[in-house]
Amino acid sequence: MFSSFASDNFSPVHPEVMDALQKANIGHAMAYGADPWTEKMQEIFKNIFGPFTESFLVFNGTAANVCSIEHALLPWQAVMCSSNAHIWNDECGAPQANTGSSLLPIEAKNGKISPEQCEKYLHGKGDPHHVQPALLSITQSTELGTVYTLQEMKNLADFAHRNNLLLHVDGARLCNAAAHLKVSLKDLTTDVGVDLLSFGGTKNGLMGAEAVVFLKEGLAQKFKYVQKQQMQLASKMRFASAQMIALFEGDLWLRNASHANKMAKLLEENLKHNFPELPILYPVEANAVFVQLPSLEILEKLQQKSFFWIWDNEQLVARWMTSWDTQPAFIESFLTDLKHIVI
Numbered sequence: 001m002f003s004s005f006a007s008d009n010f011s012p013v014h015p016e017v018m019d020a021l022q023k024a025n026i027g028h029a030m031a032y033g034a035d036p037w038t039e040k041m042q043e044i045f046k047n048i049f050g051p052f053t054e055s056f057l058v059f060n061g062t063a064a065n066v067c068s069i070e071h072a073l074l075p076w077q078a079v080m081c082s083s084n085a086h087i088w089n090d091e092c093g094a095p096q097a098n099t100g101s102s103l104l105p106i107e108a109k110n111g112k113i114s115p116e117q118c119e120k121y122l123h124g125k126g127d128p129h130h131v132q133p134a135l136l137s138i139t140q141s142t143e144l145g146t147v148y149t150l151q152e153m154k155n156l157a158d159f160a161h162r163n164n165l166l167l168h169v170d171g172a173r174l175c176n177a178a179a180h181l182k183v184s185l186k187d188l189t190t191d192v193g194v195d196l197l198s199f200g201g202t203k204n205g206l207m208g209a210e211a212v213v214f215l216k217e218g219l220a221q222k223f224k225y226v227q228k229q230q231m232q233l234a235s236k237m238r239f240a241s242a243q244m245i246a247l248f249e250g251d252l253w254l255r256n257a258s259h260a261n262k263m264a265k266l267l268e269e270n271l272k273h274n275f276p277e278l279p280i281l282y283p284v285e286a287n288a289v290f291v292q293l294p295s296l297e298i299l300e301k302l303q304q305k306s307f308f309w310i311w312d313n314e315q316l317v318a319r320w321m322t323s324w325d326t327q328p329a330f331i332e333s334f335l336t337d338l339k340h341i342v343i
Contacts, residue, residue: 003330005267005308005320007203008173008260008287014205014324020246021207021239029238033057037241044248045213050190054220055199056212057240058232061172062091064198064210066098069135071212071226072166072196072219075100077134079168080118082108084143086170098230102131110282111142112152115159122163135196136160137168140188141177144281145264145288150183150192157193166216167193172200175257176286185253190215201247205256205324209240256324260287263322267331274335275342281317289320298341305337 004010013021029035038057045055058064065087069079079095081088083105087095095103104121106113124130138156141147148156160167169189171177174197178188189197197213212227214220227233234240247253268284271291281290293299293316302308302318311319 003326004306005289005322005326005334007309007321008323009203011203011205011323011325013207014246014252014256016250016252017205017207017243017246020242024238024242029236031235031237032233033237033241035238035241037238037245041241041244044245045211048184048248049186049197049213049215052215052217053190054214054223056220056223056227056232057234057237057244058210058212058227059208059234059240060202061086061170061198061200061210062094063230063232064200064212065091065137065170066094067212067223067226067230067232068168068196068198069095069101069137070099070230071223072168073099073101073134076132078102078104078121078131079135079137080104080106080113080121080133080165081137082106082111082113082139082142084108084111085137085139086143086172087137089143104131104133108142108144111139111144111146112148113138113156114152115155118159125163133163133165135166135168137170139170139172141173141180141286141288144290145286146283147177147180147285150181150187153188153192153194157195160195161193166195166219168196168198169194170198172198172203172210173257173286174200175204175253176261179254179257179261180285189213195219201244203323204247204253204260206243206247209243211244257287260322260324260326261285263287263326263328263331264289266328267320267322267334270331270335275338278342287322289322291318291320292316293318294342301341302338305341306334
């Protein structure tokens with residue numbers, strides 16, 4: 001069976017999720033979310049994130065981010081985000097094209113930004129010649145596999161609210177961050193002041209199921225129109241809802257994320273012990289390992305053995321992602337190939 005370190009998007013759907021889909025695939029049910037699975041899913045989100053939570057399912061992470069921004073901002077307003085952010089680098093301009101709002105990238109250190117770095121974008125507030133920052137968006141865990149601490153999250157939330165901004169979290173790998181910190185999803189979001197969340201399921205064992213989650217009371221008003229206009233209102237929503245239910249019941253979200261994180265640490269430890277000449281560039285806190293390879297020849301030979309994405313072509317930086325289904329035997333096989341190529 002094909003395996004790789006390319007992305008947790010490459011992994012299959014978890015068997016427990018497939019089983020939930022099969023069980024939901026019996027008979028007829030009301031469409032567009034008026035079904036028992038969606039009602040249960042929404043109650044689960046409230047139980048996890050807090051009583052004011054409003055949740056809406058969408059098909060993918062880009063849609064979750066775009067719909068969040070469109071709902072929260074007016075066209076002359078802007079989003080402050082990391083220069084590594086998915087919304088800045090990897091969504092083909094979808095936030096700008098679909099919302100009319102601007103993005104203000106901030107140079108990130110190890111994937112993270114700080115309140116102090118955001119300050120300069122406030123100088124133009126009230127000036128009609130400048131876009132007006134209204135949303136601060138961060139990624140948890142970050143695009144570099146690092147994790148904001150609870151205090152770092154709270155500091156950013158306090159900064160945002162002090163300056164009349166909303167705090168949005170791109171949580172494509174929020175579960176991995178919570179697993180690393182050993183905290184609940186509520187600890188990592190609602191309790192530190194997050195207003196709006198793109199919650200990821202696809203990278204953690206689901207199939208085309210993500211969620212826009214409003215954590216601030218009243219913020220979700222009229223979002224259902226954004227969801228429909230952006231073509232994200234699923235007719236057979238029970239199948240997306242059934243997946244989310246499976247993810248949360250029995251703590252599958254935590255089991256999957258913990259395993260992926262554990263495999264990343266195993267890979268890191270083996271690399272440090274056996275390949276000290278290959279620098280690991282960022283702290284391995286979630287399920288990503290970034291390694292600088294010594295030559296293009298080595299990179300190309302290694303990719304012939306197991307496909308992975310290049311994070312930085314100029315610096316020959318490889319990104320190796322682990323998933324819920326990554327096994328130690330695959331890591332061992334990969335390291336054997338690496339040894340034969342590097343040495």
